[in-house]
Amino acid sequence: MAKQLGFYFDATACIGCRACQVACKDKNDLVVGQTWRQVVEVSGGSWTAQENGTWATTAFAYYVSLGCQHCEKPSCVEVCPTGAMTKRADGIVVVNAEQCIGCRYCEWACPYGSPQFNEAKGVMTKCNFCEDYVAQGKKPACVDACVMRALDIGELADLRVKYGSVAQIDPLPAANLTRPSIVLTPHAKSSTHGDVKKLALDKGGMK
Amino acid sequence: MNVREWALITFTILAQMSVGSFIVLGVVHYFVGKKSGEKQADELSDRALLAIGPVLALGMAASLLHLGNPLNAYKAVTNLGTSWLSREIFFGVLFAVAGAVFAVMQWKKIATFQIRNLVAILAAVIGVALVYSMAMVYMMPTRPGWNLVTTPLAFFTTTLLLGVLAMGAAFVANYWYVQSKNPGCASEQCVLLRDSLRWFAVASIVLLGFQFVLLPLWVALMAGPATASAAMLVGEFGGVFALRLAFVFLGAGVLGIFLFRAASSPGQEKVMGTVAYLAFALVLVGEVLGRFLFYATATHFGLQ
Numbered sequence: 001m002a003k004q005l006g007f008y009f010d011a012t013a014c015i016g017c018r019a020c021q022v023a024c025k026d027k028n029d030l031v032v033g034q035t036w037r038q039v040v041e042v043s044g045g046s047w048t049a050q051e052n053g054t055w056a057t058t059a060f061a062y063y064v065s066l067g068c069q070h071c072e073k074p075s076c077v078e079v080c081p082t083g084a085m086t087k088r089a090d091g092i093v094v095v096n097a098e099q100c101i102g103c104r105y106c107e108w109a110c111p112y113g114s115p116q117f118n119e120a121k122g123v124m125t126k127c128n129f130c131e132d133y134v135a136q137g138k139k140p141a142c143v144d145a146c147v148m149r150a151l152d153i154g155e156l157a158d159l160r161v162k163y164g165s166v167a168q169i170d171p172l173p174a175a176n177l178t179r180p181s182i183v184l185t186p187h188a189k190s191s192t193h194g195d196v197k198k199l200a201l202d203k204g205g206m207k
Numbered sequence: 208m209n210v211r212e213w214a215l216i217t218f219t220i221l222a223q224m225s226v227g228s229f230i231v232l233g234v235v236h237y238f239v240g241k242k243s244g245e246k247q248a249d250e251l252s253d254r255a256l257l258a259i260g261p262v263l264a265l266g267m268a269a270s271l272l273h274l275g276n277p278l279n280a281y282k283a284v285t286n287l288g289t290s291w292l293s294r295e296i297f298f299g300v301l302f303a304v305a306g307a308v309f310a311v312m313q314w315k316k317i318a319t320f321q322i323r324n325l326v327a328i329l330a331a332v333i334g335v336a337l338v339y340s341m342a343m344v345y346m347m348p349t350r351p352g353w354n355l356v357t358t359p360l361a362f363f364t365t366t367l368l369l370g371v372l373a374m375g376a377a378f379v380a381n382y383w384y385v386q387s388k389n390p391g392c393a394s395e396q397c398v399l400l401r402d403s404l405r406w407f408a409v410a411s412i413v414l415l416g417f418q419f420v421l422l423p424l425w426v427a428l429m430a431g432p433a434t435a436s437a438a439m440l441v442g443e444f445g446g447v448f449a450l451r452l453a454f455v456f457l458g459a460g461v462l463g464i465f466l467f468r469a470a471s472s473p474g475q476e477k478v479m480g481t482v483a484y485l486a487f488a489l490v491l492v493g494e495v496l497g498r499f500l501f502y503a504t505a506t507h508f509g510l511q
Contacts, residue, residue: 038510040510066510075347075349077289078289078290079289079290079291079292079347080286080290081282081283081284081285081286081290081292081293081296082279082282082283082285082286082293083282083285083286084282098279099279099282100275100276100279101274101275101276101277101279101280101282101283102274102275102276102279103273103274103275103283103292104211104275105290105292105344108347108349108350108507109347109349110349110509111348111349111508111509111510112509112510113509113510113511117275118275119275121275121276122274122275122276123275123276124275171510172509172510173349173508173509173510177348177349177509
């Protein structure tokens with residue numbers, strides 16, 4: 001039995017095509033406004049005039065693809081008044097629509113924008129790690145859809161052995177807040193402010 | 208701003224007003240009872256006590272409107288171990304029950320004065336726990352404009368300020384009622400009413416002073432962790448913020464002084480009553496606007 005499943009994301013490989021986001025939307029039949037997996041474009045840098053009349057640039061852009069982080073210390077589970085939000089034995093954080101009262105408190109508490117409200121049903125929804133696929137030994141829809149093989153899943157401990165322990169690059173908040181179960185290969189230009197407000201972010205207008 | 212947030216504004220304001228009113232009423236009843244006897248104290252405060260229940264019930268009903276799935280609302284007390292929202296609802300229900308038990312005991316004069324006192328103190332302590340839980344609900348690192356010491360302080364100030372002025376208005380209404388039924392007996396009540404309102408006026412001015420320290424402190428503490436919230440408060444919502452300050456200043460400060468003066472001069476009961484009503488109305492509007500700003504200027508830390 002897995003102790004803590006997690007996602008792996010390679011920011012050096014991602015080209016921002018959003019195939020993962022669309023695959024997630026399709027597999028989970030998500031309504032407009034819900035994106036359990038989001039791809040965020042992060043950009044920054046500037047141009048400076050040189051003495052010889054040319055321009056030098058530090059401009060950069062990279063992408064981060066994010067589902068739920070299935071945190072080791074999930075703030076959504078902590079604040080949920082009904083216990084509808086739970087962490088399973090394999091580390092996957094799921095929401096039980098039968099228990100949910102739609103107070104949206106988890107939405108306030110999550111720094112990753114993972115719990116999302118379904119207006120029509122009046123309850124919260126979120127990335128469930130494609131638990132049905134995982135139970136069948138398959139990988140989540142987002143992982144299989146990635147044309148660059150930038151995404152993967154695995155036992156968090158194994159992912160860390162294989163790829164290191166980076167869990168915080170911009171635009172992600174400080175990892176000590178909720179201890180996200182994610183391993184990242186950072187982009188060469190990515191920094192770790194821990195505060196998304198300092199960067200230009202673009203979700204590509206996809207809802 | 209939508210129905211959901213107005214539901215939260217209505218709930219938090221009315222619940223805090225109920226707790227504040229209950230505490231203020233208890234304090235007044237204690238001192239009047241010592242001075243003029245239990246009967247006079249009951250006559251002054253019993254009807255006001257009965258007004259608190261409907262206010263709390265209305266607030267709790269409003270809170271259901273912020274839920275996407277209100278039919279499940281009863282399940283909201285099942286995560287007391289870690290969720291402040293669970294605790295808030297738990298203490299809310301407990302305060303309603305304890306308050307209702309006390310109100311019935313007091314109204315029907317069940318059990319002795321001492322036992323009723325104990326029940327009242329218990330209900331008041333639960334009320335304080337309720338307001339504290341209400342504040343803790345908003346203390347999250349992901350909501351930097353709320354996660355400040357000013358949140359609990361402001362909630363308790365609102366609780367007492369609305370409690371004092373709501374009870375001022377309720378006492379006046381009660382006095383007119385007593386006088387209309389039995390014009391002769393009202394003289395002692397009239398003295399007690401004037402005494403109480405004088406103290407209420409002093410309390411509201413003191414609480415206003417405290418609030419006028421808290422508000423700039425809030426703006427100052429937001430700079431850094433929640434600069435965007437502070438900018439909204441003085442920029443986009445600057446007009447509402449100015450109105451909020453003006454309403455509370457006029458109600459608790461200017462009318463507080465008028466109330467004190469009218470209550471200090473016998474024969475001015477009509478003016479005093481009108482001022483007490485007006486002060487309550489202005490401060491209530493000011494506090495509602497303040498709570499609106501609390502939600503409207505909130506920013507989220509992290510991705511959304």
